[in-house]
Amino acid sequence: MLQLQYLRDNKEAVLLGLQKKNFKELNLVEEILSLDEQKRKYQTEAERNKSELNALSKEIGNLMKQGMLDEAETIKIKSTGIRESQKGLEDHLDGLEKALFDSLVKLPNMPHASVPFGKTPEENENIFQEGVMPVLHEGAVPHWELTSKYDIVDFEMGNKVTGAGFPFYKGKGARLQRGLINFFLDEALKSNYIEVQPPIVINKESGFGTGQLPDKEGQMYYIGIDDLYLIPTAEVPITNMYRDVILKEEQLPVKNVAYTPCFRREAGSYGAHVRGLNRLHQFDKVELVQIARPEESYQILDTMVAHVKGLLQKLELPYRILRLCGGDMSFNSALTFDFEVFSAAQQKWLEVSSVSNFESFQTNRLKCRYKNSDGKNVLAHSLNGSALALPRIVAALLENYQTPDGVKIPKVLQPYCGFDLIN
RNA sequence: GGUGAGGUGACUGAGAGGCCGAAAGUACCGGUUUGCUAAACCGGCAUACUCCAAAAGGGUAUCGAGGGUUCGAAUCCCUCCCUCACCGCCA
Numbered sequence: 001m002l003q004l005q006y007l008r009d010n011k012e013a014v015l016l017g018l019q020k021k022n023f024k025e026l027n028l029v030e031e032i033l034s035l036d037e038q039k040r041k042y043q044t045e046a047e048r049n050k051s052e053l054n055a056l057s058k059e060i061g062n063l064m065k066q067g068m069l070d071e072a073e074t075i076k077i078k079s080t081g082i083r084e085s086q087k088g089l090e091d092h093l094d095g096l097e098k099a100l101f102d103s104l105v106k107l108p109n110m111p112h113a114s115v116p117f118g119k120t121p122e123e124n125e126n127i128f129q130e131g132v133m134p135v136l137h138e139g140a141v142p143h144w145e146l147t148s149k150y151d152i153v154d155f156e157m158g159n160k161v162t163g164a165g166f167p168f169y170k171g172k173g174a175r176l177q178r179g180l181i182n183f184f185l186d187e188a189l190k191s192n193y194i195e196v197q198p199p200i201v202i203n204k205e206s207g208f209g210t211g212q213l214p215d216k217e218g219q220m221y222y223i224g225i226d227d228l229y230l231i232p233t234a235e236v237p238i239t240n241m242y243r244d245v246i247l248k249e250e251q252l253p254v255k256n257v258a259y260t261p262c263f264r265r266e267a268g269s270y271g272a273h274v275r276g277l278n279r280l281h282q283f284d285k286v287e288l289v290q291i292a293r294p295e296e297s298y299q300i301l302d303t304m305v306a307h308v309k310g311l312l313q314k315l316e317l318p319y320r321i322l323r324l325c326g327g328d329m330s331f332n333s334a335l336t337f338d339f340e341v342f343s344a345a346q347q348k349w350l351e352v353s354s355v356s357n358f359e360s361f362q363t364n365r366l367k368c369r370y371k372n373s374d375g376k377n378v379l380a381h382s383l384n385g386s387a388l389a390l391p392r393i394v395a396a397l398l399e400n401y402q403t404p405d406g407v408k409i410p411k412v413l414q415p416y417c418g419f420d421l422i423n
Numbered sequence: 424g425g426u427g428a429g430g431u432g433a434c435u436g437a438g439a440g441g442c443c444g445a446a447a448g449u450a451c452c453g454g455u456u457u458g459c460u461a462a463a464c465c466g467g468c469a470u471a472c473u474c475c476a477a478a479a480g481g482g483u484a485u486c487g488a489g490g491g492u493u494c495g496a497a498u499c500c501c502u503c504c505c506u507c508a509c510c511g512c513c514a
């Protein structure tokens with residue numbers, strides 16, 4: 001959520017930013033400013049009224065104490081009259097505040113100056129590419145054939161027990177998952193992240209805090225009986241730890257890492273591009289979250305990008321980094337780098353990580369602040385990044401490392417898996 | 424799930440319809456003084472919104488959340504949430 005004060009002071013800049021993000025409802029800005037103006041007008045009036053009521057009440061108290069009951073009665077009648085009009089004022093004010101809030105929440109974050117213009121994924125800026133493109137042997141196949149050939153991921157079993165998009169990992173497939181998770185967590189620990197195991201269901205407040213609610217309600221699994229949601233990413237519970245918190249400056253940056261399963265309904269995604277492990281309803285992910293001082297947040301974003309780079313280098317997978325264009329960025333983000341791994345048998349780039357700086361967009365909702373050296377409470381910046389999401393990494397590993405004799409396991413993972421070949 | 428007790432500022436903890444944004448203590452910050460691994464004393468110490476061109480200074484709201492009663496609610500009533508204790512059930 002953008003800060004109202006910022007919007008008041010930077011209307012033109014906001015309009016430009018919204019256009020860069022390919023946001024259509026530009027008239028919302030004018031609407032918000034007008035609602036804000038009205039709201040303040042009514043607020044002033046309602047508060048003046050209330051102040052008068054408070055004064056009268058106090059007077060009644062004093063008169064009663066002195067036993068001047070008749071005088072007190074007179075004032076009572078007067079204050080009852082004011083109270084009637086007060087009710088109307090307050091109701092109107094509540095309506096304005098709600099409308100203002102509902103509109104403000106619809107505005108996406110402002111893009112960082114370095115974000116390129118563009119509307120579609122094709123306009124993302126390819127800023128870095130590294131790694132050797134594998135040359136596959138004759139008869140190489142996509143990962144969904146390898147998984148059944150070696151019986152390591154069982155999609156049919158998932159269909160039977162749960163439904164599409166909820167596969168079983170079996171044997172070396174399960175052990176590879178576990179190995180990858182441990183590898184990712186250990187790498188994060190080396191970079192001084194503190195590990196957290198959060199709940200994987202969250203309440204409404206948390207869903208709102210990180211921006212999944214209200215706009216992405218339909219993308220989360222919902223447990224009606226207890227009014228809870230399954231997390232789409234560990235970002236939600238982790239970042240919400242800092243909701244309504246005033247941190248000490250020396251606590252920053254906060255660095256957390258968490259492994260969790262993630263649940264996404266993916267309503268509306270069908271077809272060939274969701275085949276195999278490419279898109280699932282439940283998947284595993286190791287997520288990095290940082291809460292930082294605003295002046296350091298972009299430097300920290302760079303370190304997070306470097307961290308993810310390191311992971312892909314160690315896994316020896318060819319990858320590229322995209323700077324997302326305004327139109328392809330998420331609602332919350334000010335700057336996002338996507339990591340894509342090349343999956344050789346599909347001849348496709350698969351997104352495996354998204355690293356973003358949200359600046360104060362989330363923290364403004366969360367009311368996550370820190371006390372700076374002047375003793376002022378200021379909104380912190382929040383950042384997060386996947387490091388990494390498993391299924392597409394597995395897909396790329398299987399496809400790129402396949403040989404006629406089986407799928408080789410990259411060196412770094414061998415100690416984690418306890419084997420060096422899937423056959 | 425049942426029964427009981429309770430949720431007050433960074434923390435401990437008083438208050439039980441008006442004198443309460445809230446005693447006192449601890450912690451923290453600033454100062455004075457004496458000196459020495461600190462003590463005493465003095466002062467300061469919530470957040471948000473808002474009024475004012477700004478500062479100074481006002482106003483409003485907030486004692487778990489939401490509603491109600493009342494001229495007036497931390498205090499009374501209702502609903503919900505949470506914590507603790509005991510019982511029941513259970514990985």
